[in-house]
Amino acid sequence: MTDTDPRTRTTPTAARRSKSRGAIPVESADIRLIRIFLRVVEAGGLSAAQSELNLALSSISEKISALEARYGLKLCKRGRSGFSLTPAGEDFYKEAQRLLGSLDQFSNRVAGFSSQMPRSLAVGLVDTIISDPLCPVSRAVAKFAEAAPSVHLEIATLSPGELLREVIGQKVDLAVGSFPRAAMGLDYLSLHDEQHNLYCACTHQLFDMPDPQIGIDSIREHRIIARSYWASRDIRVFAISAPHATVSNMEAEAHLILSGAYLGYLPDHYAAKFPGQLRAIRPDLFSYVAKFQVAARQDWQSRQATRAFIEALQEASSELRAR
Missing domain, CATH: 3.40.190.10 (Periplasmic binding protein-like II)
Known part of the structure; x- marks a missing residue:
């Protein structure tokens, strides 16, 4: 087989890939750059992180570039098209979180020594x-x-x-x-x-209807709110295929209920902040304890x-x- 046989040739790119990059020690300057990188990612971009970092946009960009050069990785795409992590950047972000978490644990443990x-x-x-x-x-x-x-x-x-x-x-x-x-x-x-009940507002058509006349079937005729973190429970209770609105917290749910257009769950202590405006519907059927x-x-x-x-x-x- 000759030296020019294509099966034995090694391209420059392949040669570079075959060499494993040596481990780079993490220094104090790296930690600062990594913290800036994490802030940028969590803020969703360089511009969004400016106020938190109290740095000029050009300075943030330079520090991200310095971090990329330090580790030989393209971490993110940034520019007019917006901010996004590269696959390497996503992996780097996860490892950076672990690193800083370990440092925080170290600090807390050392503090405990004294x-x-x-x-x-x-x-x-x-x-x-x-x-x-x-x-x-x-x-x-x-x-x-x-x-x-x-x-x-x-x-x-x-x-x-x-x-x-x-x-x-x-x-x-x-x-x-x-x-x-x-x-x-x-x-x-x-x-x-914490006691929770299903509530309607004083402008809702169920507000003045006596409890004995309200059943699960009549509830299904109205718009029902689900909480994003507990949606399966709300859907299961009323046997509906999908909620008519979704919220991530109780204040958002209260806004929708007070509109008179939706039914939803609230903690009783929070509903008590709106006397005369809200009514608990069929506590015997729909209340629960959190x-x-x-x-x-x-x-x-x-x-x-x-x-x-x-x-x-x-x-x-x-x-x-x-x-």
Whole structure:
């Protein structure tokens, strides 16, 4: 076989691919560039990340280019056509999340070595729970602020599904809510119960109809709201093929119900904020109890601030239920 046989030739491109790129050590300058990259991705583009990063657009672009050059990867497409990640960029983003999550864990663990609280604690909540007389969050915050005055609290309000993803992704340390689906790898600790009912507005045609005249068949004749995180339950209860509107939080649901055009579920404590405007329909048929819990990663007891806040929640919840 001759040297020019096509079966034995190696093209320059193939030769380059055959060489594995050596591991590049992560340095402090890289961490800063990676953090900027994550902010850009989570904001949805360079322009959208400007205010959060407090950097000029050209400076952000230069730093992304420097990160690409550092690791020899094309991470994203940016320009007039918009912002999008390349396949390599998507993989890099996931690894960057793991890296920074590990660094945060390291910082918290090292802080624990000297019996000091970490610098910050991120807590996730579902919306509208402030009007619930059994909600322990405010009391727990007071207890935690007294026990850990130097810890910076970060509070995020999201839907139940989003909260669980944030806990798993280590974006928040713990979450308080009623969770329709249990995600694996988390602990769930009971707090209290929240009563929900199906509501209509005073302008809805069912408002003045006596309960005995309202059945599931008559409910199906009207527009029904489903919650994006609990849609299957709402559809199953009323045996309908699809909802007429979908919401991601209780305030959005209240807007639709108060329009008089829709029926939907609300917590009783939140519906009480609209006296004379809302009516619970057939509580004997359609009411249910939402179990409120605190969700945290299974190592929560080894994380000082998380453990302190959860213990404050449990103590406050016990006090409120005992009243």
